Amino acid sequence: MKLSLTTTGIIFAILAYFSFSLLDTIQKTVVIYHSIFQILFLKYFFTLFLSMTESYRKNNHNFFKTSSPKLQITRSILSIIESGFFVLSFRYLSLADAHSIGSLTPVIVVALSAIILREKVNLKTWIAIFIGFIGVLIIMRPGLSIFDPKSLIPLAAAFFLSLYQIVTRKVSEYDSSETSLFYTSVVGIILMSFLVPFFWQPMQSSSYLLFLGVGIFFSLGIYFQIIALSFAKASIVQPFHYTLILWAIILGYIFYNDLPDLPTVIGAIIITLSGIYVLNIRSKSA
Numbered sequence: 001m002k003l004s005l006t007t008t009g010i011i012f013a014i015l016a017y018f019s020f021s022l023l024d025t026i027q028k029t030v031v032i033y034h035s036i037f038q039i040l041f042l043k044y045f046f047t048l049f050l051s052m053t054e055s056y057r058k059n060n061h062n063f064f065k066t067s068s069p070k071l072q073i074t075r076s077i078l079s080i081i082e083s084g085f086f087v088l089s090f091r092y093l094s095l096a097d098a099h100s101i102g103s104l105t106p107v108i109v110v111a112l113s114a115i116i117l118r119e120k121v122n123l124k125t126w127i128a129i130f131i132g133f134i135g136v137l138i139i140m141r142p143g144l145s146i147f148d149p150k151s152l153i154p155l156a157a158a159f160f161l162s163l164y165q166i167v168t169r170k171v172s173e174y175d176s177s178e179t180s181l182f183y184t185s186v187v188g189i190i191l192m193s194f195l196v197p198f199f200w201q202p203m204q205s206s207s208y209l210l211f212l213g214v215g216i217f218f219s220l221g222i223y224f225q226i227i228a229l230s231f232a233k234a235s236i237v238q239p240f241h242y243t244l245i246l247w248a249i250i251l252g253y254i255f256y257n258d259l260p261d262l263p264t265v266i267g268a269i270i271i272t273l274s275g276i277y278v279l280n281i282r283s284k285s286a
Contacts, residue, residue, distance in 0.1 A: 005231045005232065006231070006232045006233075006236060008231045008232070009227075009228045009229070009230075009231030009232025009233075009236060009237060010228070010232060010236065010237070010240065011228075012224045012225075012227045012228035012231065013224075013225070013228040013232070013236075013237045013240040014240055014243060015220075015224045015228075016220075016221050016222075016223075016224035016225040016228055017221070017240055017241060017243045017244050017247065018243070018247055019217045019218075019220040019221035019224060020217070020218075020221040020244065021095075021244055021247030021248060021251055022213075022217045022251070023213075023214060023217035023218050023221060024086075024090060024095060024098075024099075024244075024248070025095065025251045025252075025255055026210055026213045026214055026217065027039060027087055027090050027214060028090040028091070028095060028255075028256065029210060030207070030210050030211065030214060031087055031088065031090055031091045032091060033201060033204065033207065034201045034203075034207065035196070035199035035200065035201055036084050036087045036088055037084075037192055037195045037196045037199045038196060038199070038200065038201065039087055039211075039214060040080065040083055040084060040087070040188060040192055041188075041189070041192035041193070041196050042211055042214060042215055043083070043188075043214065043215070043218050044184070044185045044188030044189045044192060045185070045189065045215075046215045046218055046219050047181055047184055047185035047188065047222070048181075048182065048185035048186065048189065049219070050181055050185075050219060050222055050223065051063060051178050051179075051181035051182040051185055052182075054177070054178040054181065054226065055178045055182075058176075058178065060176060060178055060179075063176065063178045063179050063182050064179070064182055065179070066174070066175050066179055066183060067174035067175060068170075068171055068174045068175065071167060071170060071171045071174075072171060072175065072179075072180065072183040072184075072187075073183070073187060074167055075164060075167040075168055075171055075180065075183070075184065076183055076184045076186075076187035076188060077187065077191075078160055078161075078163050078164035078167060079164050079184050079188070080187070080188055080191060081160045082157050082158075082160035082161040082163075082164055083157075085153055085154065085156045085157035085160060086098070086102060086154065086157040086161075088153055089102070089150070089153040089154040089157060092148075092150040092153065093148075093150060093151060093153070093154065094248075094252050094256070094258040094260065095248035095249075095251060095252035095256070095258065096245065096248045096249045096252050096258065096259075096260040096264060096268070097139060097151065097154075097260065097264055098153075098154045098248070099154075099244045099245050099248040100135075100139055100245055100248075100260070100264060100267060100268035100271060101136055101139055101140070101151060101154040101155050101158065101271075102154040102155075102157055102158045102161075103158075103241070103242060103244065103245060103268070103271050103272065103275060104132055104133070104135070104136055104155070104158045104271055104275070105158045105161050105162050105165070105275075106238070106241075106275045106278050106279050106282075107128070107129050107132035107133070107271075107274055107275055107278050108158055108159060108162035109162045109165050109166060110125060110129060110278050110282065111129050112162050112163065112166060113166060116166065117166065122281075124281070125277075125278060125281050128274045128277045128278050128281075129274070129278065131270060131273075131274045132270070132271050132274035132275060132278070134270060135266075135267040135268070135269075135270030135271035135274065136155065136267065136271065137267075138263050138264075138266055138267035138270065139151070139263060139264050139267035139268070139271075140152075140155075141263065168180065177226070181222075225237075233283075234283075235279065235280075235282075235283030238279050239275075239276050239279055239280075242272045242275065242276065245268050245272065
């Protein structure tokens, strides 16, 4: 039986987010013993490799040329900040908590687009945005003794990821995806080269295997995502981002014996539903 293009895209989207979930599972262990800068340094080397392989596959020999260098550098710095916050959140929070709060990103993107880009947002969407933030508050529980200030870390990551996606949308009008990957990797490698020596943590025998796993699953996640978007529309692929929460619960329990409490599950469901609603509205207005 031959699969449709959309079905093929969905399968690769699921594989992409499962790969990212495995990546985060490994990063949760790695970040305990090593600095986030060591992890990011490795990931940007793999990003550089991916940008070159994609450029070769698409026969794009001018991938290193950009029409918007300032936007590319801004985008790259935002990528470094959001990645750093997300990796850091795994040191202090469970995978489920970090991903549940981080999944507010699509909602924040729409809110910031209305503020920064002056995009029109209807009342129903603003209500969905408000409900999404309520979901985060249910997970974080501010004002209660159980509140952990470290839960603000993935929220900061979601904020900077939202800014990154807004800038990426603008950059995509001028440059190809492989050009953006190239500049993200180069800027990341340069900045990490200055920071890593000051935050270097000694490598243990198991570290090399863990770092290899980070590189492999990071590359697979991006590669599967590229394939998914080549078969199916972004509006179809994007909602599968929320499978990260499901994988986070499963993998968190298997490897770290973490199970989310009831408020976290309720908050995650609220964030997911509000996010899918917002994505659906955006796809119809696009």
